[in-house]
Amino acid sequence: xRRMLTxxxxxxxxxxxxxxxPGTDRAAGPEPVxxxxxxxxxxxxxxxxxxxxxxxxxxxxxxxxxxxxxGYEVFRAESPEAPESLWVRVGYVPYGFTSYEDQDVPRxxxxxxxxxxxxxxxxxxxSGFSNPARSSEQWFNTMRINxxxxxxxxxxxxxYFISMAKRGQHLFVRRIAGLTAVEEAVGRATxxxxxxxxxxxxxxxxxxxxxxxLNILGQVAKKTAEYDTPLLVPNRDPVVFTVAQEIVKExxxxxxxxxxxxxxxxxxxxxxQMGYASGVDGIMSREKPATNFFxxxxxxxxxxxxxTGAATGAIQIAGTDAVxxxxxxxxxxxxxxxxxxxxxxxxxxxxxxxxLGTLKGQDWSKAxxxxxxLLGVGLSFLSPGIREFILNLLTVG
Amino acid sequence: xxxxxxxxxxxxxxxxIFSYLYKDNPAFRFAEHLFTGLSVGYLIVLYWNNYAxxxxxxxxxxxxxxxxxxxxxxxMYLFRFVPKLNHLILIPIAISLGFWNGMSIPLTIEAxxxxxxxxxxxNTSMLSNIxxxxxxxxxxxxxxxxxxxxxxxxxxxxxxxxxxxxxxNIGIWFVMIGFGATFGYTVxxxxxxxxxxxxxxxxxxxxxxx
Amino acid sequence: xxxxxxxxxxxxxxxxxxxQFFVPSQLSMEIYQMALQWSIVIGAFAIVLAIGSxxxxxTLKIKRRKEHFWNSYVTLFAxxxxxxxxxxxxxxxxxxxxxxxxxxxLYVQAPMDSAMFAILAFYMASAAYRAFRARSKEAMLLLIxxxxxxxxxxxxxxxxxxxxxxxxxxxxxxxxxxxxxGILFGVGLGMTxxxxxxxxxxxxxxxxxxxx
Numbered sequence: 001x002r003r004m005l006t007x008x009x010x011x012x013x014x015x016x017x018x019x020x021x022p023g024t025d026r027a028a029g030p031e032p033v034x035x036x037x038x039x040x041x042x043x044x045x046x047x048x049x050x051x052x053x054x055x056x057x058x059x060x061x062x063x064x065x066x067x068x069x070x071g072y073e074v075f076r077a078e079s080p081e082a083p084e085s086l087w088v089r090v091g092y093v094p095y096g097f098t099s100y101e102d103q104d105v106p107r108x109x110x111x112x113x114x115x116x117x118x119x120x121x122x123x124x125x126x127s128g129f130s131n132p133a134r135s136s137e138q139w140f141n142t143m144r145i146n147x148x149x150x151x152x153x154x155x156x157x158x159x160y161f162i163s164m165a166k167r168g169q170h171l172f173v174r175r176i177a178g179l180t181a182v183e184e185a186v187g188r189a190t191x192x193x194x195x196x197x198x199x200x201x202x203x204x205x206x207x208x209x210x211x212x213x214l215n216i217l218g219q220v221a222k223k224t225a226e227y228d229t230p231l232l233v234p235n236r237d238p239v240v241f242t243v244a245q246e247i248v249k250e251x252x253x254x255x256x257x258x259x260x261x262x263x264x265x266x267x268x269x270x271x272x273q274m275g276y277a278s279g280v281d282g283i284m285s286r287e288k289p290a291t292n293f294f295x296x297x298x299x300x301x302x303x304x305x306x307x308t309g310a311a312t313g314a315i316q317i318a319g320t321d322a323v324x325x326x327x328x329x330x331x332x333x334x335x336x337x338x339x340x341x342x343x344x345x346x347x348x349x350x351x352x353x354x355x356l357g358t359l360k361g362q363d364w365s366k367a368x369x370x371x372x373x374l375l376g377v378g379l380s381f382l383s384p385g386i387r388e389f390i391l392n393l394l395t396v397g
Numbered sequence: 398x399x400x401x402x403x404x405x406x407x408x409x410x411x412x413x414i415f416s417y418l419y420k421d422n423p424a425f426r427f428a429e430h431l432f433t434g435l436s437v438g439y440l441i442v443l444y445w446n447n448y449a450x451x452x453x454x455x456x457x458x459x460x461x462x463x464x465x466x467x468x469x470x471x472x473m474y475l476f477r478f479v480p481k482l483n484h485l486i487l488i489p490i491a492i493s494l495g496f497w498n499g500m501s502i503p504l505t506i507e508a509x510x511x512x513x514x515x516x517x518x519x520n521t522s523m524l525s526n527i528x529x530x531x532x533x534x535x536x537x538x539x540x541x542x543x544x545x546x547x548x549x550x551x552x553x554x555x556x557x558x559x560x561x562x563x564x565x566n567i568g569i570w571f572v573m574i575g576f577g578a579t580f581g582y583t584v585x586x587x588x589x590x591x592x593x594x595x596x597x598x599x600x601x602x603x604x605x606x607x
Numbered sequence: 608x609x610x611x612x613x614x615x616x617x618x619x620x621x622x623x624x625x626x627q628f629f630v631p632s633q634l635s636m637e638i639y640q641m642a643l644q645w646s647i648v649i650g651a652f653a654i655v656l657a658i659g660s661x662x663x664x665x666t667l668k669i670k671r672r673k674e675h676f677w678n679s680y681v682t683l684f685a686x687x688x689x690x691x692x693x694x695x696x697x698x699x700x701x702x703x704x705x706x707x708x709x710x711x712x713l714y715v716q717a718p719m720d721s722a723m724f725a726i727l728a729f730y731m732a733s734a735a736y737r738a739f740r741a742r743s744k745e746a747m748l749l750l751i752x753x754x755x756x757x758x759x760x761x762x763x764x765x766x767x768x769x770x771x772x773x774x775x776x777x778x779x780x781x782x783x784x785x786x787x788x789g790i791l792f793g794v795g796l797g798m799t800x801x802x803x804x805x806x807x808x809x810x811x812x813x814x815x816x817x818x819x
Contacts, residue, residue, distance in 0.1 A: 025533040050633040137632045143792045144629050150506040206497045208798040218812035238657035267664045268657035274723035276427045285421035306729040321794040327576035331738040338550045339790040343797025347479035362796045363554045394515035396507040407718035414722035424784045426678050434682035435716045440691025448651045467645035471652030484609040489649045491613035495620025498802035509795025513788050531780045540785040547789020573745045575786030577752025578778050584731045591728035
C-alpha cells in the first residue's frame with residue numbers, strides 16, 4: 001500500500017514537472033529576462049512603539065504580475081554611498097507584500113537608508129535608496145487615545161456617583177433574584193444542618209471575575225458566620241486560595257465569631273481543571289451541601305459541577321461572565337447571575353453606599369454607550385466619509 | 398485485549414471515573430483522590446521546572462541579585478504561619494491586585510466596550526446589500542436592537558417597569574436564544590470527546606474495533 | 608497602618624500600570640516585562656501555602672479517622688511520588704524516574720482527565736432534559752434555539768429541511784451575536800468598575816474586616 005502511494009506521488013510530481021509552462025522552468029530558460037526592481041521605497045519611524053523599529057514601504061516590481069518575482073529582500077545601511085558589503089540584509093517578504101518592519105534598528109536617532117531587491121531563484125534587482133529614516137521611541141500611544149478618553153470618562157462618572165453616595169443620597173437598586181436568594185439559601189443550609197459549598201471559579205487573581213467572586217465570598221462568609229453554618233471553599237489557584245482564606249477569616253472576625261472560623265474550611269484542591277471538578281463532585285456527594293455557590297470564571301467543568309449539584313438536591317446559585325458557560329448554569333442552577341450581575345453582587349449584598357454609587361455609575365455609562373451606538377449608527381447613514389471616520393475613531397491599537 | 402499493563406491501568410481508571418455516573422462509590426473515590434494527588438505532584442514539578450528554575454534559581458546563580466526583591470515579597474506569603482506577622486501576607490496580594498487591576502481598566506474598555514461599539518456600527522457593505530442574511534443592513538439593525546435591549550436588561554438603578562420592562566424582556570429573549578445557540582454548539586463538541594474516549598476503550602484496550 | 612501599606616501599594620501600582628498601558632516607550636516596556644516576571648516569582652511562593660493546605664487537609668482527615676479517610680493516603684502518596692519522580696528525574700543517573708513520571712502522567716493522570724471530560728456528554732443530555740422540564744418561556748427559547756443549532760451542524764438537519772443550516776447560521780450571526788455583545792458591554796463596565804473599586808480602596812474585602 002505504502003509503495004503504491006509513493007509510486008503515485010512520484011508519478012504525480014513527474015507529471016507536474018513535465019507539464020509546467022516553459023516560463024516557470026527557470027533552470028532550462030536559455031536567456032533569462034532581466035528582472036525589474038521595485039520602486040518608490042520609503043522608510044519612516046514605526047509609530048507608537050518603544051523605538052528601534054522602522055517601517056519600509058515600496059511599490060511592487062512590475063514583474064510581480066507575470067509571476068517572475070518570488071519575494072523581496074530588504075537591506076539597510078548608514079549611508080547611501082556605503083559599499084555593498086556594508087548593506088545589511090534585514091529581512092525578506094514573499095511576493096504580494098509591499099512593506100516590511102525592521103525591528104532590529106541598531107540605534108535610535110541615527111539616519112538609516114534602505115533598498116529593496118526583487119528576487120527569484122536566479123536573479124535579483126535592487127531599487128533606489130529610500131529617504132533617510134531614524135527610529136525613535138514614543139511616550140504616548142496615539143492609537144489608544146480612544147481607550148484613554150473612554151477610561152477617564154468612566155472614572156469621572158463613577159467617582160461622581162461615589163461622591164453623591166458619600167453625601168448620603170439614596171441610591172435605588174432593582175431586585176436581583178439570584179442575590180435575594182442568598183439569605184434564603186444560607187438559612188436553608190442552617191436549618192438542614194448541612195454545609196455551604198462556595199466555588200470561587202477556576203481562574204487566577206488576574207481575572208476580575210475572580211475578584212468579584214472573592215468579594216461575594218466575603219458577604220456569604222459573614223452570613224455563614226452569623227448563622228454558624230459550615231462553609232467549604234475548595235480552590236484551584238494558589239494565590240486565590242490565600243486571598244479566600246484571608247477573606248473568610250476576617251469575615252468571621254468582623255461578625256465577632258473568630259472562634260467559629262475553621263482554618264480547614266478554605267482549602268486547596270488541585271490545579272488540574274478536571275481533577276478539581278472530580279474533587280468538587282466528591283465533596284458534593286459526600287458532604288451533601290445544602291447550597292452550592294459557583295461564582296467567578298468557569299470553563300467546561302461548569303456543567304459537571306452544576307449537574308452534580310442539582311442531582312444532590314442542593315439550592316444552586318451561579319454567577320459568571322463566561323458567556324459560553326452561562327447556558328449550562330441557567331439550565332442546571334436555581335439562580336444564575338448573568339455577566340454584569342456578578343459584578344453588581346458585592347454592592348447589592350453589602351448595601352454599602354459607595355459600592356452602590358459605582359453601580360449607578362455603571363448604569364450611566366450604559367447611557368453613554370446607548371448614545372454612542374445610536375448616534376454612530378444614525379450618522380453612518382449620512383455619508384461614506386462619516387462612516388469611515390466613526391469606524392476609525394473606534395479602532396483600537 | 399491489550400497486553401500492555403499501562404493500557405489496562407488507563408482503561409480501568411477511566412471506568413472508575415465513569416462509575417460516578419451511577420453514584421459515588423469506592424472506585425470513583427480512589428480515582429478522584431489519586432487524580433488530586435498526581436495532579437498536584439505534577440504541578441509541583443511544573444512550578445519547579447518552569448518557574449523556580451528559570452526565574453529564581455538560575456538568576457540567583459548568575460548573581461542577578463534583583464531577583465531577591467520579588468523573592469522576599471513572595472516569601473511574605475509564608476508569614477501566614479507567623480501569627481504576629483500574619484498581616485504581611487497582604488503585601489504580595491496587594492502587589493498582584495494593583496498590577497492586574499491597573500492594566501485591566503483600559504484593556505477592558507478597549508476589548509469589551511470600544512470594539513463592541515465598533516462591531517455594532519453600520520458599514521458601507523451593509524448599505525449596498527440590505528437583505529443579505531448575514532451581513533445586510535436589516536441584520537445590522539436587528540443586532541443593534543438586540544444589543545440595546547440586552548443592555549437594558551442589565552440596568553440596575555431603576556425598577557423594570559414600562560418601557561424598561563418591555564425592552565429588557567426583549568433583551569432576555571435575545572439572551573436565551575443566544576445561550577441556546579451556545580448550548581447546541583457545545584453539545585456537539587462534547588459528544589465528539591465522548592466518542593474519542595469510547596474509541597480508546599474499544600480500540601486500544603479490548604480491541605473490539607480494529 | 609497594617610492595612611494602609613497594602614492600600615497604598617494597590618493605588619500606586621494600579622495607577623502606574625494604568626498609565627503604562629498608554630506609554631509604549633522602552634522604559635515602560637521594561638517595567639511591564641519586569642512586573643510580569645516578578646508576579647511569576649511572587650506567585651510561586653503561594654504554591655507552598657496551597658500544598659501545605661492540601662497536605663494539612665488530608666492529614667487531618669487521617670488523624671480524625673473521618674469517613675473514607677484511607678483515600679487521603681492515596682492522595683498524599685500520589686502527590687509525593689509524582690513530585691519526587693519529576694524533580695529527581697532531572698538528574699541524569701536517575702532518568703528511570705523521569706520515565707516513570709511520564710508513564711504516570713500519560714497512563715494514569717491523562718486518562719482520568721479525558722474520562723472526566725467525556726462525562727460531560729452525559730451531563731449535556733441531563734441538562735437538556737432539565738431545560739425541557741422547566742416550562743418557562745425563556746427556557747423554551749433556549750431549548751428551541753439549541754435544537755436548531757444541533758440540527759444545523761449535522762447533515763441530518765439539512766436532510767430534514769434544506770433551510771435548517773441557514774436558520775442555524777442566522778441564529779448564530781444575529782440573536783446570538785447581539786446577546787453576546789450586549790452581555791459583553793455589561794461585563795466590561797462591571798469589570799472596570801470592580802478594578803476601579805479595588806484601586807481606589809472602596810472594595811476592601813480582600814483586606815478582610817472591611818478595611819477597618
